[in-house]
Amino acid sequence: MKFRGKIMDVACLNHFTRVITTISKLTKMCVLRLTPDNLFFVLSGKVANGGVSMWCELSQENFFDEFQMEGVSPEDNEICLEVTPENLSRALKTVQNAKAVKLKLTKKHCPCLTIAAELPTLSSVSRIVTHDVPVDVIPRRLWHEFKEPSMPDFDVSIYLPPLKTMKNVVDRMKNLSNFLVMEANLNGEMNLKIDTDLVSVTTHFKDLGNPPWGDEASQDRGPSQIRDPDAMAQTRVDIRKLQQFLMGQQVNPSKAMCNIVHERVVHLILLHEDVSLQYFIPAVA
C-alpha cells in the first residue's frame, strides 16, 4: 500500500484546503478512500452521527501535480483510511504559502498521512514543515460500508436557494426550535418551517427551479402517477444537522440541489467544478 501526492499550484492548494476544512466542519472523523483517479471522503450513516451520512468526491488530477498510489492489491487497487479531517485542515492551513506540498502515506509511530510542505524563507534554504497525522487503516472486509450511496427514490428534487440566505435563516430558527420542516414541490417552491409554543416561522423561497431528472423520475411511475406540481414533499429534521451542513460551506457551489423523500430523508447535493458533496439528513419523528 503506497500513496504519494504533490500539490504545487497555490490555487489548488487553497481549494484543497477549503474542501478539507468543509469536511472537518461536518464530521470529526471520516473515511478517506484513495483510488488512482479520485479521493473520497465518506461518512456512513450511523446512529452515533445522528444518522447523517456524507459522500465527497474529488477528482485527483484537478488538485495534484503528481499522484501515485498502489492499493492493497491489484484487484483492489484502493486504500481506505480513517482520518480526523480537522488535523489535516489545521496542518494545511498554516502552509498556504508553500512552494509545494506533499501528501504521503507513511509509517511512523503508527500509520500516518504525512503532510510535508516546502516554505519560502529569506535565507538560502527552504523551510520544510512536516505534519504527521495519525490514521487508521480500514481492512478490506469493512470496505463495503463505505460505498457510494445510491440516489434515493425521491419525491421532489429542487435547486437550493442561495446557501448564505439559507444559513442566515436556519441560524435564527435554531434559536427558536430544535426541529425544522423542509418542504418543496415541483413548481420550484421551497419552505423552511418551525413551529413551537412561542412562535411559528415560515420562510418561502420561490422560482428555484427543479432539476431535469425530476421529470424523468415521475415519468417512470407512469402517467397515472404524475405528481401534482404544487404538492409539497416534506421532511422534519434536526435543525442542528442542517445548520452544521450550511456552516461548513466555504465555497459557493456551481450547482446546489436537494432531493426530498417525504418523511424519510433530505439528500443535499453540492457540485463544484472538481468536487461533489452529498449529505443525507434523516427525518426525525
Add this chain to the structure above:
Amino acid sequence: MPLSTQSQGEDEQYVLVASLDHARNLSNILKAITFKDHAIFNATPNGLKVTVEDSKCLQANAFIQSKIFQEFTIKEDMVGFQVNLTVLLDCLNIFGGSTTPGVSTALRMCYKGYGYPLTLFLEEGGVVTVCKINTQEPEEPVDFEFCSTNVTNKVILQSESLKEAFSELDMTSEVLQITMSPSQPYFRLSTFGNSGNAHYDYPKDSDMMELFKCTKTQTNRYKMSLLKPSTKALALSCKVSVRTDSRGFLSLQYLVRNDDGQICFVEYYCCPDEDVAED
C-alpha cells in the same frame, strides 16, 4: 414590493399595522433594551413605546415615533400587548441582520388585538418570511415618578467618552456609584471590586461635557447588575443625559440616530441601592 400586496380585507382585521423599509431601524433600538425576555408594547397614534423591566428597580423604554415608520395605522387610542423580546429580535433578524449596502429587510408588523399573535412579514431579496409570535396580556409598567421639576443634578455627555468607561467597569463590584457635584470631582463613576476601587472622573469643562447643571453634591449607588445592560443603549447613542432627583433615582436618556438619520430615544430609570450604606 410583495408585502404590500396583502388584500384589503385582511388589513381591516388589524388594529395595528406598522411598516418599515429597513427592519433594522426597529431591531437595533430594541437591542438596546434587551436584558429580559419580555417586553411590553404600547402603541398610540404618536408611535411605539417598548418597555422592559427588571425586578421593579430598573426600567428601560424605547420610543419610536410614528413618523419613523413608512406606514403606521392604529385603529384604537391605545394598543398594548406583551411579547417575548428575544424571539421578536430573532424574527426581525431572520435574514441575518447584517448591514450589506443595498440589501435591506422590509418589515410589516400586524396585530389583530387581544388573544391574537403578533404577525411579522419580512422580505429580503424576494424571499418572504412570516412569523407569528404569541402575545400575552401586558403588565402595567412601574411609574418611577421621575419628573423634571425634582431633578437636582443633570449632565449631558457625548456618548463616546462614557462608552469607554462603561466597557471597562469592574464587574466584580456589586455597585456602580455615581457622584455629581458642583465642585470636584464634578462627575464621577466609581466601582469597588475585589482588588480595589476605581474612579472615572469627568471634569465640568471637558469638551465631552455638553451640559453641566449640578446644584448640590450627591453620591448614589446602584446595583451594577441592573445598570450594566444600559451599555448597549450607550453603544448605539451619540449623546446621553444623566439626571438624578432628590430621592437619588437615576434617569439615563440616550439619543439614538438610526441608519437613516432619524432620531429615537431610549431611557433607563434605576432606583438607588438601599442595601449599601454610604461611606
Add this chain to the structure above:
Amino acid sequence: MDCVVTGGNVKVLAKAIHSLSRIGDELYVEPQEDGLALRSVNSSRSAYACFLFAPLFFSRYTIPSGPAFRCKMAIKSVQAVFRSLATLEKTVEKCHIELDEQKNRLTFTLHCKHGLMKTHNLSFQDSESLQAVFDKDSYANVFRSHPRLLVDTVVHFSPSLEEVTVSVSDDQMWVKNHVEDEADRSKAMLTELCLASDEFDNFSVQVHNSVTFCLKELRGLLVFAESTGLPISMYFDEPGRPVVLSVTDSVLEGNFVLATLSDDTDQRKNNTKRARTTPPPAPDDFMNDDMDSYLIAMDTSIMPGPSASRPPSPPLVNSTCLNHTAAANHRTRLHSEEEDEEEETVDSCGPPNKKFCSLFFGSVLPPSSQMTTQPLTGQEVLASDSEDDVQ
C-alpha cells in the same frame, strides 16, 4: 514611590503586563534603583518572567526611601487598568503610579484626552523578592532573531499545544511538538520544522542539544516582542537547565525563563557533539514508505511488530510534570547543580526516567523577618542573584 509614564510607553508597559499575565496570576512589583521590576511566576515554579524598566523609561521615577519595597497583587487587577490596548494608544496621555504605604495601595492614574481621569486604587500584599537564578553568559547555545521568525515557527503548532522540543546542530534548529503519553502518541499529530542558521541574526552553538519546554508560556513573550519589533535572544544548553528568552532595548529588558524537561537517557546521548538523535527528514524515496508489513499484520490479526524510527520512550511519571507543584521539594533543589540528586517527584512510582527541573529561585527574605511571607516558606536564603543588568 512615584513614577510617570507618558505617551507610547504606556502601551509598552501595558503590553508587558499582559505578557506577564500569560505566566502567572500575580504580579510582583519591585521598584529598584536600576529601574522598576515587574515579575511573575507560574504556580509550579516552572516558568518565570521579569520586565525591568530603566528610570529613563519614565518621565519621572522616584523610588521609596528606606528599606526596599516589594509587593504583589492579582495580575488581573492590573490588567484591568490597561484593558484595551487600542484605547490606550488613542486616549491616554500619561500614567501615574503612586504608592500609598499607609493604606497598602498602589494607585494607577491614567490622564486621558478630554480631561477624563481614570484612577485605580489597587490593594497589594507584601511579598518577598522573586528572582530566578540564571546567568545568560554561561549558556553554551545562544541565538538571536527577529520575533517574526519565531512567530512564523510557532504558527504551525496548535494554540493548545503544551510542549515543544528544540534541537540544534551547527547550522540548523529543529522544532517539534512533544507528546508525553504513550497513549496520546498514537492519536496525536506530530509537527516538525527546521530553521536554518542564516535565518537568525546570531546562531552560536557549542553543544548539540535538545530541550523541551512549554510553548504556551513563551507565546506571551512573542506577542510582546512582535509588537515592539525587538529581537529575541534565546539561551539554552543541557536538558534540565532552564531556557532563557530575552528582549532588550535601551530602556527595558524582558527575560522569560522556562524550565525544561530533564531526561537522563536522552541527556547522555545528546551531551556529545554529534548529529542529533532524531534523523533529518527521510529522502524523498517513495519506496521507503512501505505500508505492506503493517497491512499483513492487520489481516492476520497479529499485533504489529515494533515500528517507528524513534526508540520508544519510557513513560513519564506525571503527564503534567511541568505543572507539577514542586514547592515541597524546593528545599533540596535550590542551587543544586547535580540534577541527579533531586528528590523524586511526589507521585513517582519507581525511579523516574524523565524528571522536570523546576527553576531555581533566589529567595531573599526581607531584613525584618517578622514580615509574613507567602506560601513560599521553605525556600532557603541564597547569596546573590545573578540577573543581568540593563544593557
